[in-house]
Amino acid sequence: MVAKLILLTFLLVGGSLGYNVFPDLITNWNEVPSWLMHPVVGMVLGAGVFYIVSFYAVKPIEKGIVKIEQIFSELSIAYLMFGSIGAIVGLILALLISFPLNALNMLIISDVIPFILTMALAYIGFQLGTSRREEIRRLFQPKTVKQENSDVLDRKDGESFRKYKVLDTSTIIDGRILDVVRTGFLEGVLVISHYVLKELQYIADSSDSLKRVRGRRGLDILNALQKEKGITLEMDDSDIPESEDVDLKLVHLAKRLDGMIITNDFNLNKVAEFQNVSVLNINELANAVKPVVIPGEEMRVMIVKNGTERNQGVAYLDDGTMIVVEEGKFHMNEMLDVVVTSSLQTNAGRMIFAKMTTDQKSLDSRKDSDG
Incomplete structure (x- = not known):
């Protein structure tokens, strides 16, 4: 054309x-x-x-x-x-x-x-x-009594600030967005597209019991977000005919609002970045705030299942971080004192490798005797 x-x-x-x-x-x-x-x-x-x-x-x-x-x-x-x-x-x-x-x-x-x-x-x-647009905008806004009597200057929005945050279905069902909102780390307006609401209703009415529970959980999270006083939740009823896929509709909506997308969907994250739309990924936030462990640090864990390799046992921290313990297979459902040997960061999260404290002590005593 x-x-x-x-x-x-x-x-x-x-x-x-x-x-x-x-x-x-x-x-x-x-x-x-x-x-x-x-x-x-x-x-x-x-x-x-x-x-x-x-x-x-x-x-x-x-x-x-x-x-x-x-x-x-x-x-x-x-x-x-x-x-x-x-x-x-x-x-x-x-x-x-x-x-x-x-x-x-x-x-x-x-x-x-x-x-x-x-x-x-x-x-x-x-x-x-362009440089004074916030001041120009305030000139044409009606002044309220609070604005006239307040001596506190409004924070100037930077180029990276996006007022509107578009939530996708996976983030709502996940539920952690409610905890993030309650901590006060999010500001602006949360936007729920009617396409997302329809998808949640469809999942909640599914014949699959697991999907039905996840859909109802998502609707409960929406109701809880609406009652929170620290954040504004808005519904968007506009039609987005550019695409049939819900994820792509959300990308177009974020572009239209000059906002960003909040998601924990890896594929949606990549598509939004390709379309030059800013993304807040809940999984990346969760990984960023997990406590950092260093080799040599000791902790107490419970072995809950076998590992993929021979004689390995798997334990989990309270935040869901996986700990792979050498020789842990023989101590199923037991609390063990372990020492961290290394850690690995993956797309799915952080993985910690450890060995039992008794093995480390015996190794240290052997080195001392050899020395």
């Missing part, structure tokens, strides 16, 4: 130039046929020449347009809107200043300086509009 528009533009420009310029170019030629002087002939010739040129120019222009689209897609709507308003104000000021300069009829002052003023004031207006 873009290539066709570029081609049409070249045809119109070539035809217009040929219609207006070509007859004047060949007026001084000797023995020029009269039919060649007709503007319509010039229009056809100009359109033909520019049509041939367009074959070499369409690809570079199309690549440039794609790069510009990528740059603009990474900017927020507010940034572009206030920047455009500032640029328009700058252009109006430049026009007003140019009137008296043009009246002077001086070569440089009347021709060059207005052009420089136009470019400079448009740029300054754009910069002022």
